[in-house]
Amino acid sequence: MKKLIIRGGKALNGEININGAKNSTVALIPAAILADSEVVLEGVPDIQDVHSLLEILDEFHVKTSFENNILKIDPSQMQSIPMPTGKIQSLRASYYFMGATLSKFGEGVIGLPGGCFLGPRPIDQHVKAFRALGAVVEDEYGVITLSTPEGLNGNRIYMDVVSVGATINTILASVRAKGKTIIENAAREPEIIDLVTLLNKMGAKIRGAGTSVIRIEGVDRLEGTTHTIIPDRIEAGTYISVAVAMGNEIKINNVIFEHIESFIAKLNEMGAKMEIGEDSILVHRSDDLKMVSLKTQPYPGFATDLQQPLTPVLIKASGKGTITDTIYPQRVKHIPELNRMGANIKVDGDIIRVEGPADLTGAPVRASDLRAGACLVIAGLMADGVTEITGVDNILRGYSNIVEKLQEVGADIQMIEDDEQE
Template sequence: MKKLIVRGNKPLTGEITISGAKNSTVALIPAAILADSEVVLEGVPDIQDVYSLIEILNEFNVKTHFENNVLRIDPTDMVSIPMPTGKIQSLRASYYFMGATLSKFGEGVIGLPGGCFLGPRPIDQHIKAFTALGAEIEDEFGVITLATPNGLTGTRIYMDVVSVGATINTILASVKAKGKTTIENAAREPEIIDVVTLLNKMGAKIRGAGTNVIRVEGVEELHGVNHTIIPDRIEAGTYITAAVAMGQGVKINNVIFEHIEGFIAKLDEMGVKMDVGEDSVYVHPSDNLKMVNIKTLPYPGFATDLQQPITPLLVLAHGEGTIMDTIYPQRTKHIPELNRMGADIKVDGDIIRITGPTKLTGAQVKASDLRAGACLVIAGLIAEGETVITGVENILRGYANIVENLSAVGADIEMVEDDQPEE
């Protein structure tokens, strides 16, 4: 087990370059198996989720090579095998193999996925879409068996809730189906556009990505291509938040501003001074921050994944504010940890209430999930004294080189082996 030690209250200056998007990558990798020859993905982040997906690919007899952020995926000799347990169950994003194996082999056996526990995360919309396309589904104790006795046929599918996962899985399942599929009330996230861009390069016929109606015309085969992944907007938001909190002038590179417009608008409202360039954001030193109210919404609204990283910044702001997470209302495990460091935050039903500014002091805290971990790292950078963060494996699932990136701009942060067994 590892832990992070952050000695806080150090000014940050310099530059940080953002990696490829985690939430794109975990969908692009399963999408790549639909090709009949090698797919090369560039800008792949060096994170634990990628290694987990590579292990799953290898079990399917897919050849892979990962070096210098370039992942080669050769599905030429891929075989259809049941994957009811093991790696596939430990990783939430592995559910994209449901749509991909259904499309490629007309069958699949997949263990129901894990990942960060953020409250109920039903896959009923995925199942509804597969069934509408003509698949037969059995669910026995979290092991999903997919079969297509008569092949898949395009149809009209209306999503009851806007879901990135269900939208991508439906695209993967319908890309080789006979005829046309129309997905209505589709999610509009940039990561969906990224996946569709890859599939269209491979020979798919998909229109409407980035809008709420996506049309897929089935094709018979897909071929290998090269594709560069978009930058990670959540990582960008995380580092911009750290730069606002402790920066004396920090430049964040490889940022697509349009992807984080809702987030940047909130920082403007708080009084943060930023220069937004073509592919970078320069954050000026900011003090006397104003408190704001935040409501997370599907894209292009304020991202639920940035709710936790921005919370420590609100602790520094003047006034009273609220956070309402309409996507994952139970995403509050970071709050008791921040209060342990001296924050004044209450969880009141589905509303997080913050009073600021308060002074944070280092403490021993635990990262219960990926973005809670990012929140605690930022809190540690702000706090006086030493913060010790356990549950580091959750942070490494989604942030590549976080220690190196923050150290390079002046943070005092290190990762050490933890000899204490977890309680």
């Protein structure tokens, strides 16, 4: 087991480069198997989730090579086999193989996905969409079996809730279905636009990505292509939070401002000092921060994945504020850990109440999930003394080279092997 040791209280300076988007990559890799020839993805982050997906591709007899953030995927020898349950359960995004294998082979067997536990993450909208396209879906003890006795046919599908996962899976399933599919109340995230850009380069006919109505005309085949992944807006928001919390002057490179507009608006409201460049954001030392309240919403609202990384910055601000996560109300496991470090935060039903400013002191804490881990890293950088973070694998699932990136701007952080078994 690994753990992070952080000696906090140091002012940080320098530049941080943002990787390609994790939440795009985990959809683009399953999408690539729909091609008849090699797909090259550029800017792929070197994170655990990517390696888990590559292991799954290996089981499918898909050839891959991954170096210098360039991933080559050759699905020409791919075989339809039941997916390994162990691998898939370690990774939530592997459920995109449902839509992809259904589209490619007209069948699939998938064990239900894992990933971070953030409360119920139902796949009823995915199943509803597959059935609307003509698939037979059976769910036995968390193993989903998909088949298409009559083939897939386009249909009009209305999403009961705005769901990124269900929108992506429906696009993957319908891209080769006969006729037209219309997805209404679709999610509008930048990662969906990125997926559609790749599929259209491969020969798909999809319009409306980034709006709430996506129109898909089925095609017979898809070809290989090369695609550069968009920057990771959640990673960008995380390091901007680091910079506002502890930076003297930090420049965050490879950022698309429009993708994090709602997040930047909150920081402006708090009084953070930032300069927005063409593809970078320069964060100056930000003292005298004002407390704000925030509510997470589907894109373009405030991202649920940035709620936890921003929480330590709120601890530094003066006043009382609330955080309401309308997407994952149970995303609160970081709160007791922050309180152990000296924060003054209460969970009151579905509302998190923060009072600041509070001085943080280093303590042993555990990262229960990916973004909670990011939150605790930022808190550790702010705290006096030494913070030890366990559960590091959760952090490495989504942040590549987080230790090196923080060391380069002057943080005293290291990853060590933890001899004590948890």
